[in-house]
Amino acid sequence: MRHRGERGRRTVKRDTRPQSEKIAAATRAQIMAGLLPPGSKLPSIPRLAAEWEVSTATVQNAWQILRTEGYLESETGKGVFVRERSQFAISSVAYFDPVEREVRYEILDVGEVEAPADIAAALGEERAVLRHRLMLHGDERVELSWSYYPATFAVGTPLGERKRIRGGAPRVLDDLGYPERRFVDRVSVRPPTTEEAELLEIPAGVHVIRQFRTIYSNDEKVVEVTIVVLPGHLYEVSYSVNF
Incomplete structure (x- = not known):
């Protein structure tokens, strides 16, 4: 079998989606994999903003995407939590x-x-x-x-x-x-x-x-x-x- 050398490797295209969509996608995958079970409290927005090196508004946009899809819910004064839902x-x-x-x-x-x-x-x-x-x-x-x-x-x-x-x-x-x-x-x-x-x-x-x-x-x-x-x-x- 012929193996491809360094020159034969396929170039992987970079993910050009907005950062908010990337954060939503990563969080969604964790929820679907059971790594963030229902009732889990998500880290604070400032903490996640620091981890992703984005603005707090970007994280808020990511959470809004997941709220609209039914994955998250917010409790005033308590934080953002994973909703009980099944596909x-x-x-x-x-x-x-x-x-x-x-x-x-x-x-x-x-x-x-x-x-x-x-x-x-x-x-x-x-x-x-x-x-x-x-x-x-x-x-x-x-x-x-x-x-x-x-x-x-x-x-x-x-x-x-x-x-x-x-x-x-x-x-x-x-x-x-x-x-x-x-x-x-x-x-x-x-x-x-x-x-x-x-x-x-x-x-x-x-x-x-x-x-x-x-x-x-x-x-x-x-x-x-x-x-x-x-x-x-x-x-x-x-x-x-x-x-």
């Missing part, structure tokens, strides 16, 4: 349990549409029935979803009606002769669109997790494609594989 886990096997997670959906749009190119390619047809929804956990907006179904069999079914479906889309698909057999997820991360940022009330600088799910029925027929967008500061992705 939602997106399982590759089982999706959300509406009962356990106490979630509810708001229907934003339903109708027959021209499918976007990536959706049309997955469905194998250009027309689709769309169900666009917003999910809430308590008062917190936690998910946007766009579910597309082939128009050839979905038009005129409960999938195209602007109301909740008893038993959900899987029941309708099963009644139509297209039981769900498996799904494939593609997960990526990107900045939110304006619509996503506003509807999900995403703090500035936070990216979203984009989940592109393709659901297959018998004979590998694609019967649903769903795009799910989740605020990155609220979620983590969990995978389990048995060997």
Whole structure:
């Protein structure tokens, strides 16, 4: 094997983010790793400013970022503390349990549409029935979803009606002769669109997790494609594989 010498080493780009974002990122990582458990009191702002060699305003800006994301809380006269919070886990096997997670959906749009190119390619047809929804956990907006179904069999079914479906889309698909057999997820991360940022009330600088799910029925027929967008500061992705 050929080893690269000094001249072959890759140049690492410097972190050019504002100092407040760097401090917030370092603190966030410590919280997520359990090094700063809930209830932990953070060092004083002057002390951290000295350690990072920045102004106290820079540290205050970092704390504001983390307050907005829900990681920190301030107690007047006492200091800044790590909040008790946990991230939602997106399982590759089982999706959300509406009962356990106490979630509810708001229907934003339903109708027959021209499918976007990536959706049309997955469905194998250009027309689709769309169900666009917003999910809430308590008062917190936690998910946007766009579910597309082939128009050839979905038009005129409960999938195209602007109301909740008893038993959900899987029941309708099963009644139509297209039981769900498996799904494939593609997960990526990107900045939110304006619509996503506003509807999900995403703090500035936070990216979203984009989940592109393709659901297959018998004979590998694609019967649903769903795009799910989740605020990155609220979620983590969990995978389990048995060997």
